[in-house]
Amino acid sequence: MTHLAVSKLRKSYDGRDVVAGLDFELVPGECFGLLGPNGAGKTTTLRLILGLTQPDGGNITLLDHDVATHAREARARVGVVPQLDNLDPDFTVRENLLVYGRYFGMPRHDLEQRIPELLDYAGLTTRADTRIQTLSGGMKRRLTLARALINDPDLLFLDEPTTGLDPQARHLIWERLRQLMLRGKTLLLTTHFMEEAERLCHRLAIMDHGRIIAIGTPRELIVAHIEPEVVEVYGDGAEDWAASTGTRLAERCEKHGETVFCYARDAHALAANLADQNSVRYLHRRANLEDVFLKLTGRELRD
Amino acid sequence: MRFLHVWRRNLLVWRKLAIPSMLGNLADPMLYMLGLGYGLGGMLPQIQGVSYVAFLAGGVVCSSTMFTASFESMYSAFSRMHVQRTWDAIINAPLSLDDVVLGEWVWAASKSVLSGCAVLVVAAALGLVGSPLALWIIPVILLTGLVFSGLGLIVTALSPSYDFFMYYFTLAITPMMLLCGVFYPPEQLPGAAQMVAQALPLTHAVALSRPLMNGALPDHAWLHVVVLILYAGVSYGIARHYLRKRILK
Numbered sequence: 001m002t003h004l005a006v007s008k009l010r011k012s013y014d015g016r017d018v019v020a021g022l023d024f025e026l027v028p029g030e031c032f033g034l035l036g037p038n039g040a041g042k043t044t045t046l047r048l049i050l051g052l053t054q055p056d057g058g059n060i061t062l063l064d065h066d067v068a069t070h071a072r073e074a075r076a077r078v079g080v081v082p083q084l085d086n087l088d089p090d091f092t093v094r095e096n097l098l099v100y101g102r103y104f105g106m107p108r109h110d111l112e113q114r115i116p117e118l119l120d121y122a123g124l125t126t127r128a129d130t131r132i133q134t135l136s137g138g139m140k141r142r143l144t145l146a147r148a149l150i151n152d153p154d155l156l157f158l159d160e161p162t163t164g165l166d167p168q169a170r171h172l173i174w175e176r177l178r179q180l181m182l183r184g185k186t187l188l189l190t191t192h193f194m195e196e197a198e199r200l201c202h203r204l205a206i207m208d209h210g211r212i213i214a215i216g217t218p219r220e221l222i223v224a225h226i227e228p229e230v231v232e233v234y235g236d237g238a239e240d241w242a243a244s245t246g247t248r249l250a251e252r253c254e255k256h257g258e259t260v261f262c263y264a265r266d267a268h269a270l271a272a273n274l275a276d277q278n279s280v281r282y283l284h285r286r287a288n289l290e291d292v293f294l295k296l297t298g299r300e301l302r303d
Numbered sequence: 304m305r306f307l308h309v310w311r312r313n314l315l316v317w318r319k320l321a322i323p324s325m326l327g328n329l330a331d332p333m334l335y336m337l338g339l340g341y342g343l344g345g346m347l348p349q350i351q352g353v354s355y356v357a358f359l360a361g362g363v364v365c366s367s368t369m370f371t372a373s374f375e376s377m378y379s380a381f382s383r384m385h386v387q388r389t390w391d392a393i394i395n396a397p398l399s400l401d402d403v404v405l406g407e408w409v410w411a412a413s414k415s416v417l418s419g420c421a422v423l424v425v426a427a428a429l430g431l432v433g434s435p436l437a438l439w440i441i442p443v444i445l446l447t448g449l450v451f452s453g454l455g456l457i458v459t460a461l462s463p464s465y466d467f468f469m470y471y472f473t474l475a476i477t478p479m480m481l482l483c484g485v486f487y488p489p490e491q492l493p494g495a496a497q498m499v500a501q502a503l504p505l506t507h508a509v510a511l512s513r514p515l516m517n518g519a520l521p522d523h524a525w526l527h528v529v530v531l532i533l534y535a536g537v538s539y540g541i542a543r544h545y546l547r548k549r550i551l552k
Contacts, residue, residue: 013552050395052395052551053551054551072397072398073397075395075397076397078395080395082388082391082395084388085388086387086388086389086391086392087392088312088387088389089387090319090387091315091316095315099312100396102311103308103393103396103397103398105305105397151396
């Protein structure tokens with residue numbers, strides 16, 4: 001049983017393949033992350049899954065409905081947190097939830113029971129009757145999340161849910177998402193924050209140029225694609241040091257901006273050597289998802 | 304009937320500003336009747352057997368409807384579509400874009416019915432209504448509202464920004480206001496201009512509402528009704544086509 005099955009999905013705009021043959025499935029109860037640089041096709045993929053644009057090829061089954069013919073029915077059991085806030089500025093916090101619940105055909109009685117729970121979940125009980133313009137960015141995101149839960153969905157889509165939030169607000173959203181996972185909700189999350197993906201996702205797929213280039217648990221991806229230890233070296237002498245010593249002691253060295261990244265199975269020799277260098281500074285750490293991401297998607301700037 | 308959810312959403316917003324909105328609906332036609340009807344009309348003889356102000360009332364009822372439906376289907380709908388992204392939020396729920404477009408179409412027409420009826424109320428208060436036949440103006444207003452809300456949604460679908468609406472007002476709404484018989488009988492125009500006027504929807508709306516206002520049955524009523532139905536249906540179809548292209552791309 002799956003909540004979402006995508007196979008051979010393709011979509012192009014003006015001859016450019018934005019989604020170029022995508023296959024993946026979502027298991028009930030998991031948090032699945034779709035990672036990729038800007039323009040990798042994440043948002044287009046979400047739009048295709050929700051039936052908001054027609055694919056050029058492939059199949060999507062969403063909660064037992066064929067999206068090609070029954071997207072609207074499938075959306076009745078889905079919640080969406082979009083990338084750009086689209087709360088209704090003409091309404092108060094409470095009215096936003098009320099009006100959104102009506103779109104699902106929920107009767108007034110059900111909504112009157114549901115809304116206080118959601119206000120509590122979003123931590124907005126005291127702001128229920130304020131207009132949304134007066135809310136902070138974090139509050140708006142929490143309200144958007146609460147709005148997506150109005151129909152008690154089985155599956156939740158979150159498109160870059162913490163982009164633009166300060167660290168406190170971000171941690172609060174993560175905590176709320178973990179609550180949902182404990183309640184058995186299935187989550188599909190797009191992000192380009194590796195920390196977010198590593199903290200929340202059971203499985204993730206790294207996407208670039210409309211294709212999935214790696215898929216697995218965060219741990220599996222790190223083990224499969226990158227040496228376990230990393231030393232970041234920076235400062236005036238970093239480049240010279242890398243050329244003379246780094247490449248000798250590390251399996252692999254890459255320069256990015258003014259920093260040299262040295263990857264090694266055991267980086268103690270590197271660290272010991274660097275401790276004696278005066279012209280550089282360094283950071284010795286475990287490899288993480290960001291290293292995998294940068295290795296697989298390249299280091300050039302994306303717009 | 305899913306489009307009613309969209310209609311109700313707009314109604315809830317309108318209710319917050321209902322009083323100023325209604326006052327605006329009343330003040331605007333009052334100024335026309337006072338300024339033009341009595342001011343200018345005082346110098347004129349009777350037209351088609353009635354005073355100029357009574358003649359004017361039958362036209363202003365339609366032009367008010369036209370303006371309200373146009374503003375709502377353009378500036379307001381464009382805000383919801385493009386600026387506030389309200390439509391994006393709605394189509395993430397189990398409503399289709401077609402539900403949204405139908406809801407907006409009917410909503411803009413509903414709002415214009417209020418403003419057309421306000422003119423009717425003002426006209427009745429001024430003693431300009433000829434007979435209960437004037438109640439037939441209400442369905443005429445609704446049909447006129449659907450025409451101009453459909454046309455407005457086409458412009459919205461094609462518009463990159465608010466500025467674009469000025470073209471439509473300059474090239475379509477203002478000419479209709481001046482050529483379609485709101486202020487004088489269209490027969491006064493030179494032949495070629497009369498032909499143009501006959502092709503425009505406002506002419507047919509006025510041709511129905513004016514006799515009804517003055518207590519008579521319109522000539523060729525069904526012809527005018529059919530023209531308005533065609534304008535409404537076709538413009539709605541075109542608007543839906545372009546909005547699908549714009550939003551579901």
